[in-house]
Amino acid sequence: MNSGASSTGTRSPPSAPAVSLTPAELLESYKTMVLSRATDERCLTLQRQGRIGFYVPASGQEAAQVGCARALSGDDWIFPAYREIGVALARGVSLERLFDQFIGNSGDLSKGRQMPNHYGFREQRFVTASSPIGTQITQAVGAAIAARRKRDPIVTVTFFGDGATSSNDFHAGLNFAGVYRAPTIFFCQNNQWAISLPREKQTRSATLAEKAHAYGFDGVVVDGTDLEAVYGAVATARARALAGQGPTLIEAQVYRFGPHSTSDDPHRYRTDAEVAHWKETDPVQRLKQRLSAAGQLDEPRDQMLWEAARGEVSRALEAAERRPPVEPASFFDDVFARPTPRLEAERAEFDALVQQGVVKP
Amino acid sequence: MTELTLVQAVNRGLAEAMRRDPNVLVLGEDVGVNGGVFRATDGLLKEFGEERVLDTPLSETGIVGTAIGMALYGLKPVAEIQFLDFIYPAFDQIVSELAKFRYRSGGQYPCPVVIRTPYGGGIKGGLYHSQSTEAYFCHTAGLKVVIPSTPADAKGLLLTAIQDEDPVMFLEPKRIYRSVSGEVPDGDVRVPFGRARLVRDGTDVSIFAYGAMVPVASEAADTLAAEGISAEVIDLRSLVPLDEAAAVASVEKTGRAVIVHEAARFCGFGAELAALLAEKALYSLKAPIARVTGYDTPFPYALEHLYLPNAARVAHAARETVRSG
Incomplete structure (x- = not known):
């Protein structure tokens, strides 16, 4: 089920795995995407109100994130950047833990040490993110080599954006993965903008995926607004990695609907018309239509899902705001x-x- | 006990650790088939195979980033950076990632990588095979920094580094890789971090050194002894954590301090040690603290013998402190 994926070069395209999401899984995925979007919407407001210090929205990237996470095993390791809330939610991280981190209170597993969105959850094999761009890419390769050494049948998946494809660690990581045939999936969410730099100024390459070919493995472009296409591409890459066929670079083409972060004003570098154009393929709307067409969802039920999501966000926020602050001397x-x-x-x-x-x- | 050179002791330490723990592996440029450009990893590929001795592509950020991932997953990687001078492509991984993983994850993700790297001058290596930039790493919270000066310490500190739960920068004084040899205990005999080594007892002046400057300090102490000046020589060997108590106690005894390192003086490790002694032992000091160091220039090739501290400069500085108070 990888109709939305296309190989970008002359290498053999990945064979389509006999996998797809069941109607129940599609609906679950949709709920996660709605929760991700509802969290974004609330957090942008909370930041303006001064209730959280900062926020990095993921709106527009939900299908890529949830579709990818859905194709993984719970034992696979995630090496995220700081924009992967959909992955965290799909891995079963609770919204309350996320809000504890956004506030940096005593419930925050990282003890209030990092800005919002830089979280990690060992239990969910979700490695704590940092701010430097691309550094997680080589780390994911190392963990994949380690897993193989320990004979663990898992893959590592690293998340990064279009900007990161210019970073040192992108090239070092892909090169190492190619040389060692590491069971790693490089999941690039090309959201078209690295803060103010558009995709076409990031690289002269026709696609980001084709960069994999120089390192001796497959690069695949997938429509990142299509949950099932993403799922299929990742499932294929995962099966290949586990079969000893090496890494895959997946370029999920998406669009960042909001600002880079709450410190950013995208009006300085892009037009409303461009945003409106991309919103025609809003991944949440797209899956809603898919579910509606399949008879899985109707308007009243959708309204209920949204209300439930917003209620969950409010409850998590309130619980996190009630929790005591971190102990002062704990920074030692x-x-x-x-x-x-x-x-x-x-x-x-x-x-x-x-x-x-x-x-x- | 076995008589070994310093670089042989590093090699034996690696082999010992790898035999004891299948999770220990080494990776770096030319460490496998070639046994390392200084032969520190000689024979390891043959004994432990390609899965545990990885010849890597030429990318320091790749080496350290990969090592971090391995450590997060539960292995004990020992990464070799061929020369400290070439570590900077990995600086982001070391400073932003390795040093901060435990901290930024609230203790969820320890990251016990050992980075071995030869450092220092005196081998005609010019600007880019000679530098002593240990201070960068000492300045970064979350890294331990150790520098052996004897074969026994090279093996013993390395075994401790590989057992340690935190990242360790293990700097090897390449100038004395083969010029220094000594008895090294067989087996898993570790030397703890955070303890200075008393090289020579003395009463008139304390000379603090580490790495390749320890033999220089000892030579200066011989010269001074012939002149009737009793110099104590202390090998710091563990810069982070530092044996502050030993440094303070020595100066309380002698009343004078000479700090020797190859690195440039400004913001060098000696500046921190001098500040510590001023904070903790000012009233014991009979003379200003002296520093004998590299100069605040890049490292010169043809004139390195004039740049690097030698016994004559160290003895001169010690004499001055004795004369002045």
Whole structure:
């Protein structure tokens, strides 16, 4: 079921796996996409209200994210960038944990140390993201080689955008993966804009996927607004990786509907007409139509799903806002497995300043 | 015990760790078939095979990024960067990723990578095969930084590094890879981090050094002894974590401090050590702290013998501190 995917070169196109999503799975995927979109919409408001410090929206990329995650096993490892909320939700990360991270409270697994959207969840094999672009790509290759060494039948999947295809680690990572035939899927969400730089100024290559050919493996372009096409492309790549046939680069073509982040004003570099054009293929609407045509969804039921999603977002937010803040001196923890004498001394110095009232936490 | 050179001790340490733990592997440029350009990994490919000794493409960010992924997944990678001078393509991976993984994940993702890399001058290596830029790494929270100066420490500290739960920068003084040899304990004998090594007891002045500067400091101490000056020589060997107590105690005893390193002086490790001694041992000092270091220039090729600290410069600085107070 990879009708939406096309191989970009002369290499043998991946054979279509005998897999597709069941109607129930399609509906589940749709719910996750709606939840992702509803979270985005709320968080943009929350940032303007000052209730969260920052936000990176993923609107427009939900089918790519959820479709990819759906094609993976729970044992596969995810190396995300910071825009992968749809993947996190599809992996079963709770909205409450996400809001704990957005607020940086005592429920945040990363203890309030990073900006919103830079989260990680070991239980869901979702590695903690960072801000530098592309650094997760080589790491995913290393984890894939390690998994093979341990004879674990899994793949690693790394997420990045069109901008990252210019980064050092993209080229190093693809090259290493090609040389070692690493069971890695390079999942590029080409959302057309790297902050203000359009896709055509990022590279002269006709597609991003074709860059894989230089490294000796398949690159595939897929319509990232089509959940089933993405699912098929990823399922194929995963089967090939597990069969020892090496990595695949998947370019999921999508569009970032919103700003790069809440610090960005896209009106400076792109037109409303362009956004409107891409919104005609809104992935959420597209799957809604697909489900409606199949008799899985109607307007009242859709309204219920949206209300449920928005209610879930509100409950998660309220729970996270009620949770106590992180302990002040906790920023000294986790530098090393055990604190060095120097860190212990600095912590004691900090505690004394608090006790003396010089520092007010 | 076996008599080994420093580079042989590194090799034995790697083999020992790999025999004990199947999760330990090495990767880097020319580390397999060639056994490393300095032969530090000689014989490992034959004994442990291609799955555990990976000849990598020529990309330092690829090497370190891949090693990070391996460590996250539960292996114990020991990455070789062929020269410290070539580590900068991996600087982002080291500083932004490796050093911060445990911290940024709230302890969910430890990342115990060991990065071995030869450093330092004195081998006619010019600008790009000579530098001592340990301070960059000491300045980055989350990295441990160790530098052996003896074969026993090379093996013992390396075994500790590979067992450590945190990332370790293991800097090897290539100038003394083969010029220094000594008895090395057989088996898994580890040298703990955070403990300085007393090389020579003394009462008049403390000379602090590490790596290839330790033999230089010892030579200076011989010269000084002939003049009736008793110099204590301390090999710091573990820069992070630093044995602050040993440094302070030595200066409390001698009242004078000379700090020796190859790296440029400005913001070099000696600046941190001097500040520490000023904070913790000022009232024990009888003379200003002296630093004998590389100069604040790039590393010169033809004139490296004038750039690098030698015994004459160290002895001179020690004499000055004794004369001045």
